[in-house]
Amino acid sequence: MSSHADRLAALREQLKRTSLDGFVVPLTDEHMSEYVGSYARRLEWLTGFQGSAGTAAVLPEAAAIFTDGRYTLQVRQQVSGDDWSYVDVPGTSVAEWLRANAPQRARIGYDPWLHTRAWVDEARKALAGQGAELVAVDTNPVDAVWPDRPAPSPAKLVVQPDAVAGKSSAAKRADVADWLGEQNADAAVLSALDSIAWTLNIRGGDVAHTPVALSYVIVNADGTADLFVAPEKMTDAVAQHLGNAVRVHDRRDFAPALGRFDGKRVAVDPERSVAAVFDALDGGGATVLALRDPTVLPRAQKNLAEIAGHSAAQARDGVVMTKFLRWIEAEAPKGELTEIAASDHLQHLRAAAGAVDLSFDTISATGAHGASPHYKAHAESNARIEPGQLYLIDSGGQWQDGTTDITRVVPVGAPTAEMRDRFTRVLKGHIAIATAVFPEGTVGGQLDSFARRPLWEAGLDFAHGTGHGVGAYLSVHEGPQRIAKPNYPGGGPSEPLRAGMLLSNEPGYYKAGEYGIRIENLILVVERTIPGGTEAMLGFETLTFAPIERDLIEPSLLTPHELEWLNAYHAEVVAKIGPACDGEDRAWLTRKCAPIG
The missing domain is CATH 3.40.350.10 (Creatinase/prolidase N-terminal domain)
Structure with missing residues (x-):
């Protein structure tokens, strides 16, 4: 039409x-x-x-x-x-x-x-x-x-090796079976695609930039499972990986299967499952238990192998970002580079370094486009990156051992005093989250104001969350953890932060019609020991390493503590990714990360 x-x-x-x-x-x-x-x-x-x-x-x-x-x-x-x-x-x-x-x-x-x-x-x-x-x-x-509606993707399933996953599918299904025993339940329906991929240690290609496959899983109280997926997606390698304990059915048989639980107790996540699933179970005589998907918390709390893999992926991604930021600094002032050309170059760099895919559509935004937090350049909007603007690049990669997400802002030419002020206030909020220490049981909503206070003091704010969960070679947006205002869209109460959870740290500022600013790193929740303290405490470890633009920082706005964090972070950037950079990139990185103040 x-x-x-x-x-x-x-x-x-x-x-x-x-x-x-x-x-x-x-x-x-x-x-x-x-x-x-x-x-x-x-x-x-x-x-x-x-x-x-x-x-x-x-x-x-x-x-x-x-x-x-x-x-x-x-x-x-x-x-x-x-x-x-x-x-x-x-x-x-x-x-x-x-x-x-x-x-x-x-x-x-x-x-x-x-x-x-x-x-x-x-x-x-x-x-x-x-x-x-x-x-x-x-x-x-x-x-x-919709006359030309696309067909669902025919992509094959692939195996996510146990060595990268950190735990076998059999062990994960046994954990679900133990949980079912505690709930006096006979089965659990898993509808969320990332839960299915994580539980069975498989990945797919049915959603752009998210390695999942259209499927459903029913995990039974004996640890066996029924996978409902299009038959053409199966391979011999996947069948061998799943073994006899996972029965494979056509995806079209899922709804009828739900009608065969008469007299059984079946757990279904009311947030992650659609109404039709509940209707089918009710119609078949099942007793439905509205309970959260039992894989959500284990998936959110990364195990040691997932953490190690993510750290390795972040290091490779940091080298890619260093190459890109050096390139954009040289090319953007010429006034000929476009938003799409810039994002295409970054995608090429990631692919050349071994990334499987992007983790989302890159936000390559110059000038006023940066004021739209989720802007996506297309043929009609593709703008030239010109002197006098701020260029914002929010991007990430899907590596088999980790999912990355990073945002940096680059001034094209000399930034204004206002741009430096706003950028530094965003940086102060970023540092406040990075250095936060908090007792167990704290929810992300309690930390969100840490990131906003420097902006609030100037009568400013931003209209998105400060942080979202991130998967392990899965969705770049993963729940249940987040750092956001209590009434932020997404529903449900904030989740207590737990060791092993991975989140973004991304405060921002957006001036409509002029520019956007966001500084984003990924952070891991870790245990903290406070000498003399009596409470079990947590904090964050920053896992993303790439320079934060020094020409946009107004040092006089930073406290000694904030300046110390910034210089220590940049020293760690050089130590972690410098050895993997070639001579010119390494020299540029060293200059960009030199101490300030």
């Missing part, structure tokens, strides 16, 4: 044909994934929105797209205000909007394979107040009007 307006009109016509007065289109898949395969990008196809979190609601005379503060600018650039209203969450929920806008006695459709049961309950209750009805559909109406 020629335009997004035509697509919206076609969807409305399809809704009429199926006796529906509205429909809700989330940005997710059957696994409640943040990043989805091309076949599931219904929201992008319908609206043009390319962010990683959002929902649309369509009524006969109104349509709205719901995004959080990360996408305030982006959604207005990509989605037509002539056809769509922009609604900010969590200020207004989809359910609240439907209650206010749906006609009385309306039939509002939803796909039960794309929403949680909690969302269904909330929306149904909201619509009931209008005398309206929420209706589950058997076939998604967006799919009916």
Whole structure:
């Protein structure tokens, strides 16, 4: 179809044909994934929105797209205000909007394979107040009007070696079986793709930049498991790796299998499983236990092999970033380099160093584009990087032994005093997180203000979280841990931080129409011993090593403690990655990391 307006009109016509007065289109898949395969990008196809979190609601005379503060600018650039209203969450929920806008006695459709049961309950209750009805559909109406919808990826499964994973699949399944015994349960349904990949020590290629495969797993109380995956994805090597204790079924047999647990107690994660899973189990007579996926915490708390692998991956990534930052410093002032050309060069450097893939679409943003935290350059927006601008590069690599994520900012020419002030305040917040010491039981939300205080003191803030969890050659965004304001979009209470958890540390500042700043390293939660202390304490170990731009730092704003941290960090950068850099790169790195003050 020629335009997004035509697509919206076609969807409305399809809704009429199926006796529906509205429909809700989330940005997710059957696994409640943040990043989805091309076949599931219904929201992008319908609206043009390319962010990683959002929902649309369509009524006969109104349509709205719901995004959080990360996408305030982006959604207005990509989605037509002539056809769509922009609604900010969590200020207004989809359910609240439907209650206010749906006609009385309306039939509002939803796909039960794309929403949680909690969302269904909330929306149904909201619509009931209008005398309206929420209706589950058997076939998604967006799919009916999407003529060239891509097929799901045919990528093969691959084995993640036990030596890198740090624990065998059999041992992980035995742990789940022990947990099931504690819950007096017969089975656990795993729907989250990264949980499945981690539990079975397999990886896939069904979602861009996230090495997972479209599949479901049911782990049984005896430690055996049933894997539901497209048969063509299997290989002899994967079958041998899984062994006889993992039975393999066609992915299409998953829903019918859920109906065969009559009289059994089955654990299902209400946050990571869709409503259709609960409906199928209920319909088959199972007793459903709404419990968190038992692999979530073990997956978040990296074992020694995963930590060692991640550290090795970060070292290789740091060498790549050093080469790139030296190159961008030389090329950007010429005024001929574009955002896409820069990100392509960085991707080439990572691939040449052995990275399997990127860990997400690179955010290569110059000038005003940097003020959109999740900006993605495309042919129409691809800007030249010119003198007088700040250039922000947020990127990462998927290495078989680790997932990386790093953001750096480079001034093109001389930065203004304001740019230096803002950058240094962001740096102060970054250091506050990096050096934080806190008692066991502390949640990320309690630390979030550490990163914001230097900005708050100047009447400034940023509209995204300070830190997200990171997987081990899995998703670059991994829960349940995070560092964010308590009401930050994502739902649920903050998770207590535990040793072994990996997070990002990425405060920022964004001036609409002018520039964006973000400094991001990955950090590991570690135990800390405080002489004379009586509490069990934790802190962070920084794992990302690449220079932080010295020309953007205003030393007079740094305390002696902050300056000491910065100089010690840069000394460690040189020590860890300098030996792997060639002569010119090493000399440049040494200059960029020279002590300040």
